[in-house]
Amino acid sequence: MRLLPLLLVVAALSACERQAAAQQRHALLVGVSAYPTQQNRDLIGPKNDVQLMRRVLAERGFAPQNVTVLADGVPGGGEPTRRAIVAALEALAGKAAKGDFVFLLFAGHGSQQPARGIGPGNPEPDGLDETFLPRDIGRWEDSTATVENAIVDDEFDAMIGAIRNKGAFVWAVFDSCHSGTVTRGVDDPEVRYRELKPADLGVPRAALERAQAEAKKALPATRGAPAPGGALNKTGKLEAGAGGFVAFYAVQSNELEKEQRLPEGHPERQSHGRLTFTLAQVLAMNPGITYRQAGQQMLQVYAAANYFDTTPLFEGPSLDARVFQDKPAPRVMQWRLARDGGALKIEAGAVHQIAEGAVFALMPDAGAPDDKALGYAAAAKVQLYQAMLQPVERAGKPKLDPAQLPASAFARLVDANLSLAVRIALPPPAKAPSRHDAKARAVLERLARGPIPGLRAQWTSPRDGGDIRLLVRDDKLWLLPPGGELILAGPAKTHSIDLAANSEREIADKLVETLRAAAKVINLVRLASQTSGSAVGRAVGIDVQLKRGAKRVPLDVASVPRLRHDDEIEVQVRNGHTRGVYVSMFAIASDFAISQEYPQAGRNVPIEPGAKPFLLETLRISAEQTAGNEALFFIVTETQPGGEPPDFSFLAQKGVERTRGASGGGDLMEALQTIGFEPERARGATVSRATAERTAMRLFRFVTLPGAAGGRK
Numbered sequence: 122m123r124l125l126p127l128l129l130v131v132a133a134l135s136a137c138e139r140q141a142a143a144q145q146r147h148a149l150l151v152g153v154s155a156y157p158t159q160q161n162r163d164l165i166g167p168k169n170d171v172q173l174m175r176r177v178l179a180e181r182g183f184a185p186q187n188v189t190v191l192a193d194g195v196p197g198g199g200e201p202t203r204r205a206i207v208a209a210l211e212a213l214a215g216k217a218a219k220g221d222f223v224f225l226l227f228a229g230h231g232s233q234q235p236a237r238g239i240g241p242g243n244p245e246p247d248g249l250d251e252t253f254l255p256r257d258i259g260r261w262e263d264s265t266a267t268v269e270n271a272i273v274d275d276e277f278d279a280m281i282g283a284i285r286n287k288g289a290f291v292w293a294v295f296d297s298c299h300s301g302t303v304t305r306g307v308d309d310p311e312v313r314y315r316e317l318k319p320a321d322l323g324v325p326r327a328a329l330e331r332a333q334a335e336a337k338k339a340l341p342a343t344r345g346a347p348a349p350g351g352a353l354n355k356t357g358k359l360e361a362g363a364g365g366f367v368a369f370y371a372v373q374s375n376e377l378e379k380e381q382r383l384p385e386g387h388p389e390r391q392s393h394g395r396l397t398f399t400l401a402q403v404l405a406m407n408p409g410i411t412y413r414q415a416g417q418q419m420l421q422v423y424a425a426a427n428y429f430d431t432t433p434l435f436e437g438p439s440l441d442a443r444v445f446q447d448k449p450a451p452r453v454m455q456w457r458l459a460r461d462g463g464a465l466k467i468e469a470g471a472v473h474q475i476a477e478g479a480v481f482a483l484m485p486d487a488g489a490p491d492d493k494a495l496g497y498a499a500a501a502k503v504q505l506y507q508a509m510l511q512p513v514e515r516a517g518k519p520k521l522d523p524a525q526l527p528a529s530a531f532a533r534l535v536d537a538n539l540s541l542a543v544r545i546a547l548p549p550p551a552k553a554p555s556r557h558d559a560k561a562r563a564v565l566e567r568l569a570r571g572p573i574p575g576l577r578a579q580w581t582s583p584r585d586g587g588d589i590r591l592l593v594r595d596d597k598l599w600l601l602p603p604g605g606e607l608i609l610a611g612p613a614k615t616h617s618i619d620l621a622a623n624s625e626r627e628i629a630d631k632l633v634e635t636l637r638a639a640a641k642v643i644n645l646v647r648l649a650s651q652t653s654g655s656a657v658g659r660a661v662g663i664d665v666q667l668k669r670g671a672k673r674v675p676l677d678v679a680s681v682p683r684l685r686h687d688d689e690i691e692v693q694v695r696n697g698h699t700r701g702v703y704v705s706m707f708a709i710a711s712d713f714a715i716s717q718e719y720p721q722a723g724r725n726v727p728i729e730p731g732a733k734p735f736l737l738e739t740l741r742i743s744a745e746q747t748a749g750n751e752a753l754f755f756i757v758t759e760t761q762p763g764g765e766p767p768d769f770s771f772l773a774q775k776g777v778e779r780t781r782g783a784s785g786g787g788d789l790m791e792a793l794q795t796i797g798f799e800p801e802r803a804r805g806a807t808v809s810r811a812t813a814e815r816t817a818m819r820l821f822r823f824v825t826l827p828g829a830a831g832g833r834k
Contacts, residue, residue, distance in 0.1 A: 292366075
């Protein structure tokens with residue numbers, strides 16, 4: 122009689138296995154690089170985005186026959202016309218089944234057009250529909266009040282809803298522009314914007330203004346909303362049992378997505394959309410994370426690259442589900458070794474954020490403990506997806522003959538060799554040189570000839586770009602972000618030095634001071650990437666809540682909210698770890714100021730595991746000093762028996778003026794101190810694997826809106 126329950130269990134398990142086996146992973150990858158109907162508006166990156174994501178999906182178990190490619194310039198890809206894209210989405214809705222997973226990528230130009238039927242059922246606060254532009258995009262047609270062949274967000278919403286209504290989970294990634302205006306300080310041929318303005322498509326200005334006016338009448342005011350919403354998941358026309366949904370957008374509705382050659386500075390870099398390339402990096406190094414965690418990691422990678430000019434948007438009811446519905450897994454930091462002649466090779470490279478000089482422990486197998494390393498090797502040549510390793514002497518172990526390694530050997534990353542050098546792009550030739558421009562040229566030529574105390578500068582050409590781009594214009598030397606955007610006025614004004622009001626010596630001093638401050642912020646965020654996905658990071662939660670008058674609204678750490686003068690943000694810590702943790706919190710302002718907000722004198726106490734949420738601090742936003750892209754930076758460390766509380770107060774620094782006129786603990790501690798660029802310290806910075814697992818660094822980005830008063834506490 123006891124056999125029957127056992128048979129029932131076996132039968133149930135077999136049914137579960139059959140159900141799991143029946144679940145399918147599907148993908149549609151759309152990349153529009155060529156626009157025959159639009160003069161000189163072709164892109165380069167979409168075809169590369171599609172090929173990159175096809176590789177990522179293959180590594181995650183997507184069968185080639187289940188991946189549909191519509192991309193010009195991609196082997197085996199169909200033409201990305203409107204008819205082909207719509208047909209592919211309808212085909213997915215026809216074959217999707219309950220429990221299936223569907224990944225969608227749309228890379229190409231985006232635009233906007235007047236929305237129709239605005240109201241509670243079609244909420245478009247700005248009165249405009251976002252559109253994706255296929256290869257055969259046409260012009261505005263008055264008779265239909267639409268751009269010929271444009272695919273409108275409402276259409277995507279309906280087609281994706283049809284797939285979800287079959288019970289399939291849908292993840293949609295849009296690597297294109299919504300809309301926006303920008304002043305281009307540097308005309309870089311390697312940077313292209315994925316946007317066609319409505320006027321480029323013949324949309325009448327009067328039609329746009331009329332739609333915006335109608336939206337103001339039809340919808341309630343949304344003054345001061347923390348962040349604009351996305352384009353999808355708004356109609357709610359879903360059936361019971363519909364599958365989950367997540368959407369990643371390249372930019373907010375008032376920004377422009379860029380494609381540029383990535384990774385920056387790499388000899389094999391290719392044109393990619395920032396969103397797609399960064400997503401591939403995060404997925405390569407963080408298996409088993411949630412969509413919300415992936416978004417948070419992407420924002421951190423953007424910050425480390427000084428990409429504060431664009432802000433991805435992550436939305437959907439399933440943000441806390443696991444990416445690709447995978448099970449939780451530790452961060453991948455090791456790869457199987459292969460022999461390539463007399464050298465060693467791993468299938469990981471620049472996409473995995475590995476740099477030349479990175480050190481790996483050569484392990485007998487994937488499960489061997491750290492102290493069983495057979496030897497060590499360093500990355501001698503790093504390609505986009507591969508790295509060649511050379512055995513080196515390290516930790517008392519001699520160089521290892523590759524022939525001595527077993528077939529089961531793995532390379533385990535122990536030192537990423539994070540470079541603290543800041544790439545500074547020299548200014549392009551001025552179109553109309555003034556008599557003061559020669560000062561800037563003389564200063565830069567002198568600084569580029571030799572080392573600068575306290576700054577590891579790597580000077581590059583205007584074409585190669587950098588972490589910071591220099592521009593000489595209007596008798597000022599401007600310090601621009603990598604995309605070359607220039608803000609000429611206001612509290613978020615781009616940093617500059619007045620050439621007319623300063624001597625060459627004063628210009629040099631102020632430039633070096635500003636570069637040092639900017640480099641410290643850039644490298645602080647770079648170092649944080651070494652602890653993303655750590656055990657502490659997965660177990661300790663940081664909650665941020667907006668207090669605006671009588672309202673209290675939770676803020677998503679995977680978003681970039683817009684905050685106003687006199688807003689308050691309340692920060693709480695939830696310790697789900699097995700040990701107590703110390704938390705340090707810093708505010709990073711748009712003027713490069715770093716101020717320690719917690720702990721303050723006498724308040725440094727460990728947060729014990731399992732305790733109720735710990736109120737860390739309540740901060741008030743002030744727009745009197747700075748505005749623009751700002752952040753809170755957190756360092757979370759495990760308590761150690763007999764250990765002293767960490768003190769990271771040395772990270773604080775003063776901000777710099779917007780326009781500079783006339784003069785008037787352990788290896789973690791060592792790595793953070795290295796950010797200060799003490800001359801005697803090594804070139805790179807790293808933390809050991811053990812320390813990385815005991816440490817987490819988080820960045821919570823926000824935008825301070827200029828107000829009646831004009832950033833940061």
